[in-house]
Amino acid sequence: MKKNVLVIAGLAVLSTSAFASKARMEALGQGTESFYLNDTRSVFLNPAALNDTKNYIVTEWGTGAQADSQTAPRAEGGYFKEMGSFAYGLYLGNNGSNTGRTIGAAQKFEDHQNGLDLMLAGDMGVKWGARVHYAHSTDESVPAGAPITRKNNALGLGLGVASGDLEAYTNITLSDKSEGATVAGDVWKRKPGFQVGASYKWSGVTFFADYLNTSEEITAAAASTLTSVINAATTINAGTTVTHKTSDITVGVARVHEVNPGARIVTDARLVLGTNEVGGSSAVTGVNGKAKSTVLPLTLAMEADATSWLVVRGNVHQNVILGEDKNIAGQKTTRANSTTVDAGATLNFGKLKVDGVVGTTGTTGTAASKTGVLSTNNLLTRVGVSYNF
């Protein structure tokens, strides 16, 4: 009981308005970063945002796993500090996408892991920012008896500017290469790819556009055959190469309506045109070719200070009019059950904030069971804690 009283006493402190977590973004229907909402997560899209969000430590709770999702989050965190007219940041664990690196063998390509992001930003009339991403890992221990060298090296660069109502950014994958899988000569290589985008605020409305592409080559060595590359059906025969290219074009419009100083209604509509192309697979049936998707999701979200110590947020999101995938055979399928409702909360302890997603566990505590349950056993999931100083 004493502990509970202490908890309540601790919560009864006025909050500051900074938010910082994947949980917040997801509860507002934005993915892990938003094209238009102000949040410390924005530095991963546009490093210039560091000028507006600095002097804090953030930790995203999770495991040391490579993959990251709402139900199985990855441990991440960073430190961001103002330094004169500049700001810098150090972030650990942002391992990015692992697309296509998993194969159908016990001994796989080395993951993109232990990511390190360094950021620097400044304001010289025009806000600018830069981010360098680096990751490296090596494993020379398997297979037992005759180990091979498996390694990964990755380098990325992010650049962004913000001036008045206009923001622009680019994030470039300079290199991302994993060598060695079942044998030493297997190679997974991401070619230079980029993301470029911009947003413009006009009369309370934000227009945004983003283009993202990736391109990978996966090569099986002369004495190797790789299976389940990219998807379960993709096979690469010895000495051949599969190419995998993706692209997403997003254009949208959003409005953040401040109902009062402690509450806002967020709406956005975006058109997303995607492609996913595979070429060179030895098992050709249903694999080689270009798949396309066209979706038009609408998001209605709210965020409100319920009390001085509690912020509650949520959204409903659904594809409207457009929402279908076209497979490589040209067959179109509507994305089923696209209606989603997410909820989240922030517990404010003064400069300390505990963000999380709410309502994600079932009655028996099962993760990823959105069955409409407000569980006090799992009060918050995908927790992110930030401390502002």
Added chain:
Amino acid sequence: MKKMMMIGSALLVLSSSAFASQARLLALGMNETDNEGMYHISDSRNIFLNVANINLYPNQAEFEWGNTGVDAALTGTTSPASATVNRFDKPKAQGGAFKKYGDFVYGLYFGNESNTSSLLRIAGTSAASTGNIVGAVPQSKMLQTADNQVDVFFGGDNGMKWAVNALYAGGKDEARSAKNSAAAIRGGLIGSNWDAHLNLSVNNKSNATDTVNPYLIGSTSVSQEFKGKLGFHVGGSYVLQGNNRIFGYVKHYGWDQTDSYTGYGTAFNTQAATVTGVAGAGGGQTGTVSGDFTSYYLGWGSDYTVNNGDKIFASLTAKKTDINLKFTNKSEIRNLIIPVVIGYEAKATDWLTLRGSVVQNLYGQQDNKNEQNLNTVAQSLIAAAYGANGKKTIANSTAVNAGATLAFGQLSIDGLIGTTSTTNAVATKNGTNTGVLSVANLETSVGLTYKY
């Protein structure tokens, strides 16, 4: 207990009086297939009964937590689910927002697919496609139910409250040659002491052609189609005196279902029972079969204010449901219930409102025939809703429901309480609660409302 005290201490904030959720009405005894509202209890959920109610609930956003609902398939899981149903232990995610604009109110709502429509399409699914087995794994190829529904609302108040609502849902899966669409229009009026509504289903189609292996009998191509005829839901209420209100509706849908599979018969039924391990028939009939669903509802309801704002609710209603599927050996569902409902809603504290109800049939009779003609999944759903074959009194109709609202100023979090057992298993329908107040699962079927 500690958790409860912690939450209680933390919620010491004045509440607002708006209520808006399926959970609230379920706790007060609502028993409608589509959870579309109650005539004698004010709640924003009533916009799906009489759309003119949007004039009473402008400037709010609603978020009903959930996911994709119950997957209606032979084993309860298909990927992706093509036929889904909203049920309070597995609610569908849905929500929307409403805004006042001068004398008008408009709104947008996502995901409120009709359960009635879904159940009819499930009933209309080919018995052979329902029994599709891939390898040793059941993989029902159900007709697609309505999905990704968008409701657009517009209304006004010119002395008389009025509103209209158009909805559309549609989708396709060309990999299995499946396609579906649904459209409806709702219109409603609210006068000083009366209200009326007319909700029309103007389009309801679903078809598919799949190669299936029904109960491992052998692969074959099956074409199936569900084609709805004009459906309507017309009703209203009238205030007799004070809060005493009489109300009623007629709900009717007709449809044709077509199935190209030609292997139905004794051998099919025997194989279905062998594969599923469930005694009974696999159902099905080749060709086109007509069906209709009609529900008549008439009742009285009232509420009484006690203790400076708390409410006691009471209602006595009669509801008759007839379902016919004109197989050669006609399937019939006949269900007549006269339930009495006594409910309460009390402001326990500034931040907590508790409510509950007890329901029991004064009269309840079923007379069901030939349910074995339906596909296996539909048989199960119909039996759960209306009982198995036979004429008998509906047993153990007494049900107690409870719910709560946690109020944080303009924000309220509604939910059902008492729906999980000591082992945290969740009740699947009214009357199966086990009497547990679980703090771990503080609320279920949560609906969050924010007024702005």
